[in-house]
Amino acid sequence: MLVTSGLLLGSSLLGVSYAADVIVSKPDAAKGEQLYTNGDSSRGILACVTCHGPGGNSTLPANPNLAGMSHEYIAKQLRDFKSEGNDPPTRAGADGNPSAMTAIANPLTEEDIKNVSYYLALQELNYETAATATNVETMERGQKIWRAGIAERGVPACAACHSPNGAGIPALFPRLAGQYPSYLEAQLKLFRSNDRANSPMMHDIADRMSDNDISAVADYAAGLR
Numbered sequence: 001m002l003v004t005s006g007l008l009l010g011s012s013l014l015g016v017s018y019a020a021d022v023i024v025s026k027p028d029a030a031k032g033e034q035l036y037t038n039g040d041s042s043r044g045i046l047a048c049v050t051c052h053g054p055g056g057n058s059t060l061p062a063n064p065n066l067a068g069m070s071h072e073y074i075a076k077q078l079r080d081f082k083s084e085g086n087d088p089p090t091r092a093g094a095d096g097n098p099s100a101m102t103a104i105a106n107p108l109t110e111e112d113i114k115n116v117s118y119y120l121a122l123q124e125l126n127y128e129t130a131a132t133a134t135n136v137e138t139m140e141r142g143q144k145i146w147r148a149g150i151a152e153r154g155v156p157a158c159a160a161c162h163s164p165n166g167a168g169i170p171a172l173f174p175r176l177a178g179q180y181p182s183y184l185e186a187q188l189k190l191f192r193s194n195d196r197a198n199s200p201m202m203h204d205i206a207d208r209m210s211d212n213d214i215s216a217v218a219d220y221a222a223g224l225r
Contacts, residue, residue: 025114027071032119035112043107048116055123057130061180065130071114071121072171078113080198081105090198094190130178133223135216142220145213153208158217166224177224184218 036056039047052058056067066074080091081101093099108116133139147164149157158176162168166177176184190196192206192214206214 027114027118029115029119029122032115032117036116036119040107045107045112046104048104056120057123057126058180059129061131061182062186064179064183065125066120067123067125069120069174070168070170071117073168073174074117074120075113077198078105078108078117082108090196092190092195092197094193094195096195125175125178127178127225131180131222132178133219134181135219138212138216138219141212142216142218145209145217146220146224150208150213155205155208155213158221162221166221176221179222181215181219181222184221185214188214188218 035045036048039045051060051063052066053060053063056065056069058065077091078101081089081099082105083089083098083102088096089098089102089105091099091101105113133142145155146158149155149160161173162176163173166175168175187196188202188206188209189211191199191202192209194203197203209217
């Protein structure tokens with residue numbers, strides 16, 4: 001009985017300890033908002049709002065909308081932008097050069113990343129001001145690739161992972177609906193060149209796509225709702 005009681009007490013203490021760890025490690029949206037809006041000049045962290053807009057609603061085509069994106073996905077991207085020692089980031093810019101985000105992400109702690117990601121996940125994308133499709137001439141081609149892929153080249157339907165309406169699958173695949181066409185096009189080309197090397201699956205897919213394919217599906221995806 002003494003042994004059993006001791007084991008039960010030990011299990012209880014471990015449970016309390018684990019619960020405390022969970023509580024401590026839970027992301028803080030308020031701190032995330034503070035860092036997103038104001039940055040931290042003492043650590044050389046720029047305010048995210050400058051490029052990604054209030055609440056993650058970007059007004060600059062070069063910078064993606066982050067509002068309402070899954071916090072797991074945002075956190076992964078921020079980690080992938082960081083360089084570790086002599087190892088370059090897995091998410092680089094054109095020709096393998098560090099993207100502008102590397103200098104911004106490097107000073108971030110894991111707590112910063114979780115807090116900012118959680119804050120953005122709680123925001124809502126403003127579809128009234130979000131980007132949309134603009135090229136009528138490529139609409140049919142973009143729709144075909146999105147819904148059915150390109151069978152003869154082994155390109156799967158984008159909708160299979162990013163959902164028919166472009167909402168994505170939380171924690172796995174990002175929302176593409178309402179994203180800027182030029183941004184989506186640039187990212188697909190970075191996947192194709194493997195300068196953005198943080199998704200082997202996307203490299204394999206983009207590697208089978210022509211510039212026209214990429215442009216058409218990027219424009220179509222932006223218009224999804």
